[in-house]
Every structure is written in structure tokens, then in C-alpha cells.
Amino acid sequence: xxxxxxxxxxxxxxxxxxxxxxxxxxxxxxxxxxxxxxxxxxxxxxxxxxxxxxxxxxxxxxxxxxxxxxxxxxxxxxxxxxxxxxxxxxxxxxxxxxxxxxxxxxxxxxxxxxxxxxxxxxxxxxxxxxxxxxxxxxxxxxxxxxxxxxxxxxxxxxxxxxxxxxxxxxxxxxxxxxxxxxxxxxxxxxxxxxxxxxxxxxxxxxxxxxxxxxxxxxxxxxxxxxxxxxxxxxxxxxxxxxxxxxxxxxxxxxxxxxxxxxxxxxxxxxxxxxxxxxxxxxxxxxxxxxxxxxxxxxxxxxxxxxxxxxxxxxxxxxx
Amino acid sequence: xxxxxxxxxxxxxxxxxxxxxxxxxxxxxxxxxxxxxxxxxxxxxxxxxxxxxxxxxxxxxxxxxxxxxxxxxxxxxxxxxxxxxxxxxxxxxxxxxxxxxxxxxxxxxxxxxxxxxxxxxxxxxxxxxxxxxxxxxxxxxxxxxxxxxxxxxxxxxxxxxxxxxxxxxxxxxxxxxxxxxxxxxxxxxxxxxxxxxxxxxxxxxxxxxxxxxxxxxxxxxxxxxxxxxxxxxxxxxxxxxxxxxxxxxxxxxxxxxxxxxxxxxxxxxxxxxxxxxxxxxxxxxxxxxxxx
Numbered sequence: 102x103x104x105x106x107x108x109x110x111x112x113x114x115x116x117x118x119x120x121x122x123x124x125x126x127x128x129x130x131x132x133x134x135x136x137x138x139x140x141x142x143x144x145x146x147x148x149x150x151x152x153x154x155x156x157x158x159x160x161x162x163x164x165x166x167x168x169x170x171x172x173x174x175x176x177x178x179x180x181x182x183x184x185x186x187x188x189x190x191x192x193x194x195x196x197x198x199x200x201x202x203x204x205x206x207x208x209x210x211x212x213x214x215x216x217x218x219x220x221x222x223x224x225x226x227x228x229x230x231x232x233x234x235x236x237x238x239x240x241x242x243x244x245x246x247x248x249x250x251x252x253x254x255x256x257x258x259x260x261x262x263x264x265x266x267x268x269x270x271x272x273x274x275x276x277x278x279x280x281x282x283x284x285x286x287x288x289x290x291x292x293x294x295x296x297x298x299x300x301x302x303x304x305x306x307x308x309x310x311x312x313x314x315x316x317x318x319x320x321x322x323x324x325x326x327x328x329x330x331x332x333x334x335x336x337x338x339x340x341x342x343x344x345x346x347x348x349x350x351x352x353x354x355x356x357x358x359x360x361x362x363x364x365x366x367x368x369x370x371x372x373x374x375x376x377x378x379x380x381x382x383x384x385x386x387x388x389x390x391x392x393x394x395x396x397x398x399x400x401x402x403x404x405x406x407x408x409x410x411x412x413x414x415x416x417x418x419x420x
Numbered sequence: 421x422x423x424x425x426x427x428x429x430x431x432x433x434x435x436x437x438x439x440x441x442x443x444x445x446x447x448x449x450x451x452x453x454x455x456x457x458x459x460x461x462x463x464x465x466x467x468x469x470x471x472x473x474x475x476x477x478x479x480x481x482x483x484x485x486x487x488x489x490x491x492x493x494x495x496x497x498x499x500x501x502x503x504x505x506x507x508x509x510x511x512x513x514x515x516x517x518x519x520x521x522x523x524x525x526x527x528x529x530x531x532x533x534x535x536x537x538x539x540x541x542x543x544x545x546x547x548x549x550x551x552x553x554x555x556x557x558x559x560x561x562x563x564x565x566x567x568x569x570x571x572x573x574x575x576x577x578x579x580x581x582x583x584x585x586x587x588x589x590x591x592x593x594x595x596x597x598x599x600x601x602x603x604x605x606x607x608x609x610x611x612x613x614x615x616x617x618x619x620x621x622x623x624x625x626x627x628x629x630x631x632x633x634x635x636x637x638x639x640x641x642x643x644x645x646x647x648x649x650x651x652x653x654x655x656x657x658x659x660x661x662x663x664x665x666x667x668x669x670x671x672x673x674x675x676x677x678x679x680x681x682x683x684x685x686x687x688x689x690x691x692x693x694x695x696x697x698x699x700x701x702x703x704x705x706x707x708x709x710x711x712x
Contacts, residue, residue: 136611137519144511144582145521148528151575155543156535162546172549223439226432230425240436242690247443249636250682253659254675258446261453261463261672268449268464299442331428352534360536363642367663377538384647389546396539403536 159400163393172389180394184379198379202402205376208290208365209358212297216354217347219298220305224346225339227306228313229321241310248303256296256367263287263295288370296368301357305350312346313339348413355410359403376402451679454672462669473673486658486674493655494681496569496577497639503574504581504634509627512589513615516598526586533583537643540579544648548572567650576648577638584637585630592626622700625693632689636682 131139166177188196195203223244231237247255262268263286270282285291316339324334340347362377376399383392453460457468477486515522532540548567555563566572600622604614620627642656649657655678662671 133517134519137514137517138521140510140514141519141521141525144507144586145525145528147507147575147578147582148525148532151544151572152532152535152540152579153528155540155547157543158546158550159539159543172553219439222432222435226436230429230432243440244443246686247447249632249640249686250447250679251640251656251659251675253640253642253656253663254450254679255447257659257663257671257675258450261449262446264463266461266463271464299446302439356534356536360538361643362538363646363660367660371664377536380538380542381646384542384545389542389549392542393546396542399536400539403534407534 156400159393159396162390163397165390165393167388167390169387171387177390180388180390180392183388183391184394184398197374198398201374201379202376204374205359208294208297208375209355211294212301212358213351213354215294215298216302216305217351219302220309220350221343221347223302223306224309224313224343227310228316244303244306252300252363253367255300256364259292259296259299259368260287263292288368288372290369290373292368293365293373296364297358297361300364301354304353304357308349308353309343309346312343316342344413348410352407352410355406356403359406360399447679450672451676454669454676456669456672460669462672473669474677477670477673477677486655486677489653489655489658492569492652493639496573496654497635499570499574500577500581500638501631501634503578504585505627505631507578507582508585508589508630509623511586512593513619515586515590516593529583529586532579537580538646541576541644541647544572544576544644548648565650567648569649569652569654571650573645573649573654576644577641580641580644581634581637584633588626588630588633592623596623625696625700628689628693628696632686635685639678639682639685 162172163180164176164178166173166175166179184198185196188199227237227240227244231240260267264270265282265284265287267286269286270279273279274282320338320342321334324338329337360377362375362381365373365375365378366381376395380392380395380399383389383395449464453462453464453466454473455469455471456466456473457470458472460467511525515526545567548565548571552563552565552567555566596619601614601618604618605611609617640656641654642660645654645657653661655674659671659674659678662674
């Protein structure tokens with residue numbers, strides 16, 4: 102990838118003069134916009150058929166009626182009323198859906214803070230302390246490879262470490278720090294957060310690293326020359342310039358955790374309720390309109406979070 | 421003048437090493453544990469070393485029909501890989517010019533990436549259910565379902581892999597010098613020839629990267645498959661099903677086998693990229709070095 106750029110840089114100087122005349126001489130039967138459609142059309146069709154239309158169906162079906170075993174295509178708010186059942190009657194106590202969303206937001210916040218901290222410093226190390234391009238490539242690759250392997254395997258990998266007889270517990274018991282194995286290590290909120298951080302810090306590292314390598318190193322030198330301490334440089338130069346990466350990484354992590362039901366299911370021992378998990382439960386009960394209603398609610402909340410965050414930065418400009 | 425490394429380097433180097441250990445440690449633990457002896461359990465210490473559990477998996481006496489799920493996942497992964505590469509390269513080429521629906525496609529890809537998988541999956545399953553109902557009502561009462569591995573399943577996986585493919589294409593063309601391609605056209609190349617003999621060889625290493633993403637993301641895909649795959653399961657779905665019931669190291673053995681495929685593909689792809697880069701560096705760069 103780098104080499105191709107080098108080739109181009111070396112090869113291009115002699116080619117500049119002819120560049121402008123190419124278009125004039127060229128005779129094509131297909132108009133450029135038609136070619137663009139041919140090129141981009143297939144991908145657009147896939148998104149249309151398997152993403153945009155399905156989203157429309159989610160919204161439509163959320164207003165349908167249902168009984169024990171099938172969809173009834175007639176307008177009904179039942180999907181929503183079932184979902185918000187008790188939300189007014191039980192006041193001031195919180196209804197199930199509100200509790201579930203609070204729990205999901207809490208998990209989200211914890212995972213966001215931790216992945217941001219880890220992701221920022223990992224990216225910082227790669228961008229500013231690793232000088233050689235080869236090492237930078239190698240170490241980035243080292244961080245990327247787990248992303249190409251199975252998430253479920255990376256979850257169950259914690260079982261032999263955190264279980265009642267797992268490495269951590271047996272180590273702690275042997276060292277005399279505790280008498281009985283800790284029960285909260287596995288199938289708990291702790292293990293859910295741990296697994297989410299383990300799986301998704303990658304989504305924070307990549308965009309932050311991307312922003313950081315684009316920072317002009319002379320700006321940092323200038324800050325030092327002007328007498329800034331390392332901390333001042335970090336807060337006043339590096340963090341503001343890395344902000345687009347931080348925001349993009351945060352959007353990834355937050356949307357993943359908001360909709361997650363697999364990690365929360367497997368690592369929570371299927372006992373922890375979460376926004377994504379409600380949808381799965383409703384689908385398993387064949388209550389599709391209720392599932393769709395929950396999906397719409399989740400979509401709205403996710404959308405609000407993204408809108409808030411993208412106020413801070415123009416995503417399209419950064420990619 | 422040679423400066424010593426600052427203290428922050430060592431602190432962050434240790435932090436980075438700890439992160440890498442955190443990433444790989446647990447995975448390595450289950451690879452090791454899948455070689456438990458026949459009497460071994462789910463945790464350390466190892467109770468002997470054997471290939472008992474892995475062999476058991478391949479005998480088909482275990483918990484799932486591994487062979488069938490394995491072939492299904494492999495087939496789907498390969499198709500997703502090819503489609504992702506072709507559609508991403510094509511769309512990436514389109515983005516080098518302005519065209520009308522440009523921002524619609526861009527935002528669709530980004531939305532597809534960040535809309536929670538469960539919603540996409542539910543939507544696809546609803547779409548296919550409604551199509552099924554229509555077919556049953558109007559054409560064929562005995563129609564079973566249009567949902568399946570290579571219809572709804574393929575679509576679900578593509579909504580996940582295509583955005584990555586497109587973003588990689590953006591990264592490629594951000595650094596691509598269009599003058600080389602224009603030179604080819606000046607020399608009389610048709611657009612296709614310019615693409616085939618100039619553009620493609622230059623971007624090939626990254627295109628293989630897209631294939632790598634396409635296959636591995638499909639091979640391990642779970643959330644989007646969950647509602648949209650139809651009656652049959654892929655390998656990750658089988659594996660997830662096992663997590664609630666399992667009491668012996670079968671599950672680790674299965675995990676190790678799945679990972680072995682991932683690592684083989686990763687190694688093949690990275691190896692090919694490395695060789696291609698080497699060849700480009702060795703052969704492709706005598707331009708600009710003066711007349712011989």
C-alpha cells in the first residue's frame with residue numbers, strides 16, 4: 102500500500118503534461134453518469150433490498166396487530182402499548198422498559214469511558230511513540246487480527262479465566278486473598294462490561310489513530326517550544342485535533358453496545374435485560390409488532406445519540 | 421544528536437503490551453484448553469494433553485452437525501467475499517467522480533454500519549415473511565419460505581461487509597494519483613484497459629484486504645444472521661447455542677477449529693499482500709530514475 106504510493110510519486114512527474122488532453126481525445130458511447138450508475142448501482146441495490154426496505158418494514162410492522170402465533174396486518178398501537186405497559190400506572194416506580202433502558206445506558210456509559218481511555222492511549226502510543234512505519238504497521242495489525250476472529254469465541258474465552266474454578270479465582274484463593282471464589286466475576290454485569298471492552302476497543306483505536314497520524318508533528322514541537330508542558334500539549338493540541346476520531350470511535354462503541362444482545366446474553370448468563378435483548382425475546386415469542394416497536398424505539402434513541410455527537414464533528418469530512 | 425526515549429514511552433509501551441495481552445490472553449487460553457485430555461474439564465489445570473475433543477468434533481458424535489454447518493458457513497463466507505470485493509471496487513470507482521446519488525449511497529453505507537444489527541436482522545426477517553405471505557396468498561399455497569442462507573442470509577451479511585469494503589476503497593483512492601491512469605488513456609488504453617492494467621494492479625493489495633474483511637466478517641457473523649438466516653444455522657450460531665448448555669471442552673475445540681480457519685485466511689491474505697507489495701517495490705518503480 103505504501104509502496105504503490107511511492108511508485109506513483111516516482112512515476113508521475115513525467116506524466117503530467119499529457120493529463121489534460123486525455124478527455125478531449127476520448128470517444129465514449131456511454132455517458133459518465135450512466136457509468137457511475139452501473140458502478141454504484143449494485144451496491145445501492147443491496148442496501149435498498151436488505152437495509153432500507155427492511156427498516157421501512159420495521160416501522161410499518163411496529164403499527165400492526167398480532168396474536169399468539171401470527172402477524173395481523175391491521176393498524177394497531179399494541180406493539181407500543183405493550184412495551185410501555187405500566188409506565189404511567191406504576192409511577193413513581195419505573196416500568197420494565199424504562200429500567201431496561203437505564204441499565205443499557207449505564208452499560209453503554211461504562212464501556213464508552215473504558216474503551217475511550219484504553220483506545221486513546223493505545224492510539225497515542227502507536228501514533229506518536231512508534232517511529233518506524235514498519236513497526237507501526239505491525240503493531241496496528243496485532244490490534245486488528247482479533248477483530249477478524251469470532252466474537253463468540255472471544256467471549257467464551259473468558260469462561261476458563263473467570264469461572265468459579267477459573268484461573269483468577271483459584272489464584273486468589275491460593276494466595277489467601279479470599280476464602281471463597283468470587284461469584285460476580287462471570288455471568289454478571291462485570292463480565293459483560295469486560296467482554297464488551299475486550300471486543301470493541303478496536304472500534305475506538307482505529308479512528309483515533311487515524312486522526313492522530315494526521316496531526317502535523319511540527320504543531321506539537323511548536324507547543325513545546327512555546328513552553329507548554331506535556332500535559333498542556335495533550336489537552337490543548339492533541340485532544341482537540343484528535344476529536345473527530347474520538348467522536349467517530351464513540352459513535353461506533355455506543356451504537357454497538359446500545360443494540361447488543363449477544364455479548365450481554367452470553368456473558369450475562371442470559372439474565373441481564375438490555376435494549377437489544379428485548380427485541381430478541383419478543384421475536385422468539387413471535388410477537389413481531391412488539392419486537393418492531395422496540396426496534397423503532399432503539400433506533401430513535403440511537404439516532405438521537407448520533408445526532409448529538411455528530412454536531413461536534415462533520416463525519417463525512419473525516420473519512 | 422540522539423535523544424533517549426522519554427519516560428512516557430516506557431509507561432505507554434507497558435500499557436500497550438498489557439492491552440495486547442488482554443486481547444490475546446483469553447483466546448490463547450481456550451486454544452490450549454481445547455487440547456484437554458479426555459477427562460479434562462472446562463478450566464485449568466490441564467488434565468493431560470490430547471486431541472480427543474477435536475477428534476470428537478470431526479466424528480460428528482458431538483453436539484452439532486459440525487460438517488454441515490462448516491460447509492454452509494464456508495460457502496456463504498466465500499460468496500460474501502467475492503460479492504463484497506466486486507461491489508466495493510465498482511462503487512469505489514464510481515465515487516471518484518461526482519454522481520447524483522453519491523451522498524445517498526454514502527449515508528446508506530454508514531447507516532448500515534451503525535444501525536444496531538438486531539434491527540437490520542429483524543427488518544430482513546419481516547421483509548421475507550411478508551414476501552412469503554404474499555406468495556402464499558397470490559401464487560402458491562404450498563410455498564414454504566424464501567428465507568435462506570443465500571437469500572436473506574447473504575443479504576444480511578452484505579449489509580455488514582459492504583460498508584467496510586466501501587470505506588477501504590475511499591482510503592485507497594484518497595491516496596491514488598489519477599495521473600497514472602490518465603497517462604494510460606493518453607497512450608490509447610480504453611477505460612477498461614486502464615482499469616485492468618493500471619488501476620487494478622496498483623490497488624490489488626488493498627482489494628485483497630477487502631476480501632479479507634468480507635470473508636472473516638461473514639465467517640464470524642452472528643447478530644445479523646440471528647433472525648435472518650432461515651431454518652439452518654451457520655457455525656457461529658451453533659457455537660452461540662452451545663454456550664448455554666455446554667459442560668465439557670467440545671465448545672473450546674469448536675472455537676479452536678473456527679479460529680483456525682480465520683487465522684488461515686488472515687495469513688493467506690496478509691502473505692499475498694506482502695508478496696504483492698514486494699513485487700510492486702521491486703518491479704514497478706524504474707520510472708523517474710532517468711534514461712538508461
